[in-house]
Amino acid sequence: MFDSLKERFENIFANLRGKGKLTEEDINIALREVRRALLEADVNFKVVKDVVEAIRTRATGRQVVESVTPSQLIFTIVYEELVRIMGDAPVPLAVSPKPPTVYMMVGLQGSGKTTTSVKIARRMLKGHKPLVVACDLRRPAAVDQLRVLAEKAGVPFFGPEPGERDAVAVAKKSRAFAESRLCDLIILDTAGRLQLDDELMCELEEMKSASEPTEILLVVDSMTGQEAVNVADAFNKRLGLTGVVLTKLDGDARGGPALAVRAAAGVPIKLAGCGEKTEDLELFDARRMAQRIIGMGDMEGLIEKV
């Protein structure tokens, strides 16, 4: 259904010669397509507006050199802008100088918090002794899910006593348990919640002040639409996020939320989930993400020429 931006550009510029200055008309036509492609990739409406204006500024009056077409020139500018917004270099997870390091996983229902908790633990097995903690006492079998995943991945697990209803208490108790097992990294898996659920957002605030997390990571499903901005903004305002994990990138969603959460919360996207297994976790790569959003490979070669 969605043609890539590249195909669209090639169609528009089919009759244009690759020489001289870009006219205002050329740029307008191109930007209309850029706007459409970004919206279809679920980039937030407001972000799209800003990106398009930034591109207009950069493209206006640009000389087109011999070796590239106008389409390639604008394309490169689009790509560079996207990378700029998402942040150029990957940002690693922080480790506290004073152990234990604590990570708190937060996000909407079903975004991938539980799975990602174990993925991160598994990744940190090199050099650390992580503990995953079940602080979702609401969703049926959420504790079991974390326990089973942790067992399979060979990661220590801490959960509530039968009948325990206070997630903050579990988070607190996990500290002593971690100490007794010589675990230096605690990963708190929390229950999914809507950003507008005041009661549950309060629970996270309490958990934050009780466990002083090194990282508070928002887990965002890459299939999310325009709402991603509001989610990131609201979680950030309440909790002060330190990073984002984008999940389910093994599908074919273009991944516009990557731009949105970055623009809304200003925190880096640190990791990318790319499968259901606990080894399916990668460092977030803004360049690959930008290529995915506009739907084409190898931009780096082109950039050299432009």
Place this chain on the structure above:
Amino acid sequence: NKWTQSVSNIFSDDPVTDDFWDELEESLILGDVGVDTTEELITELKRIMVERRITKRGELKAEFAGLLVSRLEAVPKMGAPLDLSAKPSVIIMIGVNGSGKTTTSGKLASQLKGEGKRVIMAAADTFRAAAIEQLKAWGGRAGVRVVAQAPESDPAAVVYDSIMAAKASGADVIIADTAGRLHTKSNLMEELSKIARVIKREIPEGPAEVLIVLDAVTGQNGFIQAETFAKAMPVTGVVLTKFDNTSKGGIVIAIADRLKMPIRYVGLGEGVDDLQLFEPKTFVETLLDVRDAE
């Protein structure tokens, strides 16, 4: 909220200008309706405006709501209760990871049981950690029996077992919860086709309902999801979950309009009673952020 603008302002007493169309476009796109469908709807509303000689924004409100509702209602079975005339009737829940299949299975089981039906749930998600326990917990809440096998067993075999159990005990309805899967994974989509074949062998009419479960927060990928799942199984409807979020679920307009798939239910929370039949009018009012659109 600084990102979303209040849409009720759009339909003010002011005259219709270019700004009006820009604002309407923005609100639809922010609701995840998608660019193509948004453009189509705006063209259609412009036509209506000329035809009815409308000059004020406010007068377009009812017209637009009516236009959306009629497009939705043009799809057969929009908001219709499930067709459970066969005995037993098999309902299958399908969809991508984390959309709300298991929760919706539990809510639906409870609702149907409340209507006096004898219900069995089939734990056909044998893949995800503790998916079986999760469904069993819902079975406990709803007071409904859950047919299950060990983790990693064949989902089609679980569905087969549940049909045998239903036939033996005279149950009316089977609700099969399946594992979440991304529509891009062809081996997992083939697994769904296999489940469909097993059902057809035992019940020649096939599954009574195949419901694709879609998170209201989903963007444009939702359209491709619906289209691809329909190739593996004859989808009979969409369940829009997590509609208690502020997201508008506008993607279902494109799904309804272009794929002709009816939306049957909406999920409005995590509780056992938070499931309602889909009402086009309520949906449109939420999408446009306007109350009492006549």
